Amino acid sequence: MSNTDRFSLSMRLFHWGMAALVLSMVAAGLLMVTSLQTWQLTLLNIHKAFGVVAILLVTARLINRLQHKLPALPDELADWQKTVAKASHWLLYILLFAMPVSGYLMQYFAGRPVDVFGWFRLPAALQVDIYNYALFRELHGWLALALIGMIALHIGAALHHHFIRKDNVLKSML
Amino acid sequence: MKALYLTLLLAPAFSFSAEGPPRVSAQQFVDLQQGNTDFPGFRRAHAKGICVSGEFRANGQLADYSKASLFKTGATPFTGRLSIAGNNPTAPDLKAPVRSMALSFASSRTEQWRLAMNTPPVMAVADPHTFYQQIQAIQAGPAAVKQFFAAHPESSEFLTWAGQYQATGSFAAETYYSINAFYLVNADGKQQAVRWAMQPTVSVAATDLTAPDALQQEIAARIAADQVVFDWVFTLADATDDENNPTKAWPDSRQQIIAGQLVLTGTTPQLEGDCHAINFDPLVLPDGIKATADPILRARSAAYAESYRRRAKEQLQGALEGSNNE
Ligand code: HEM
Ligand code: HEM
Secondary structure, eight states, X not given: OOGGGSOOHHHHHHHHHHHHHHHHHHHHHHHXXXXXXXXXXXXXXXXXXXXXXXXXXXXXXXXXXXXXXXXXXXXXXXXXXXXXXXXXXXXXXXXXXXHHHHHHHHHXXXXXXXXXXXXXXXXXXXXXXXXXXXXXXXXXXXXXXXXXXXXXXXXXXXXXXXXXIOOSTTGGGO | OHHHHHHHHXXXXXXXXXXXXXXXXXXXXXXXXXXXXXXXXXXXXXXXXXXXXXXXXXXXXXXXTOOOGGGSSEEEEEEEEEEESSSOTTOOGGGOSOEEEEEEEEOSSSOEEEEEEESSSSOSSSSHHHHHHHHHHHHHOHHHHHHHHHHOGGGXXXXXXXXXXXXXXXXXXXXXXXXXXXXXXXXXXXXXXXXXXXXXXXXXXXXXXXXXXXXXXXXXXHHHHSOEEEEEEEEEOOTTSOTTXXXXXXXXXXXXXXXXXXXXXXXXXXXXXXXXXXXXXXXXXXXXEEEOOOHHHHHHHHHHHHHHHHHHHHHHTTTTTTOOOO
């Protein structure tokens, strides 16, 4: 395969690394908001700390992406399909930023410093702002739903390319 | 071999279902607490309260046990709240079986500490799912409560306390307990399990108070006249004490340390003060204090977050607009 038939190694590593991280974040988020078990606090702290890792990773990933040439989408795709594919990818990037940012701001306005693996803490407001807390808490929840929906579409599209169109799109990320 | 695998696989599942009450979620718990009447914008528990302000004056006695900056000799201001248990923000003060004190220390942008304390020194039960059943029994009436306690011998210390507890005539004269234990962590990383209490420095008889807001009026007048002081007393566990069981008090012979004095200097109706916006989740801890694995303590974060989320959303939607504390 020539270079641009496939995503670069760094892009593939970012893609699958973040896929694993983000799916775990979603699962952890959904579990910890309902659970009263003793591990809830541990999971909550892990969720916040890895959420901070996620924003660093997505930033690095975006910089990396802008420096690489991407494989072209298959010629058989109509223009509108290409546009939808590209737009959905940018929407995913936006959500990957918006999730951790809304998560952190929710904690900031609730006056809860975020502890990152015991190494350091991110600052929180000295005076709680319940309106902004409510705003970012609800946003974090709605964006999570949007993210889950986008991930489902994304996986569906990848499988559609592979099994129905039988093109190279899924393979280019493997 | 196959059978062995199966037993190994299934054993935990069976032992799970065999012991203990059905598991409830944070949402189910808060639904039960809020009951059938809605008070949008208010806490689902301890809904009625009054904001207090003041400072903690540390004497340095606890600084060797915890590196939290609060315990170094000196003063740290707080935003607090005195409340009664229950979901109704207009309930009569004197009918509530439990009185409470909550504190928030915002020592710095990275170090904050929230405390929520009650008048009983111990819980009746040791886990949130059984606690759920206890609340169901309380809501069902005296016969159900009697039956519940009969089925739960772990409630004996709580019942002994309840039998001799005399409510006082003032928030200023109650003792407020952490109930759950925490670890103090010092600069060398050494851990010490502790419980604490805010001990009053005045006594006030349960006199002829009758007004629905009697306790709030009393404390507002008292603080307007003079500061109200509590001693912050820590009890240090010994190796034989179980820090994860909130139904058992530790023996009186355990070492106690007074870390300093909590001085209350102001009151404000809750909807006009800073305390209403705060979620007094006791698992917001500074460096130098850690949570134990007590199942009751560990259940509090998710439940408080659910209550906070509901009331914050209602407030964002305008639930409290134009209302004062009446
Ligand atoms: C890729 C990043 C992230 C993802 C995918 C994610 C996902 C989620 C999900 C699915 C939930 C449950 C939503 C709900 O019930 O409405 C949740 C809750 C939560 N997230 Fe995140 N999150 C991320 C980053 C963060 C960060 C960086 C923080 C804070 C520093 C954070 C703090 C929280 C908190 C505190 C809750 C629970 C709030 C509560 O109990 O009320 N999250 N998250
Ligand atoms: C599993 C056990 C418990 C659950 C599920 C629970 C639940 C709650 C909830 C949902 C709130 C309202 C939070 C808000 O909206 O801000 C609350 C408030 C409060 N709880 Fe608990 N609680 C538990 C145990 C305890 C214990 C053991 C204590 C005392 C040591 C305690 C003391 C308080 C106090 C003082 C408040 C009022 C705080 C304030 O003024 O805002 N709770 N609780």
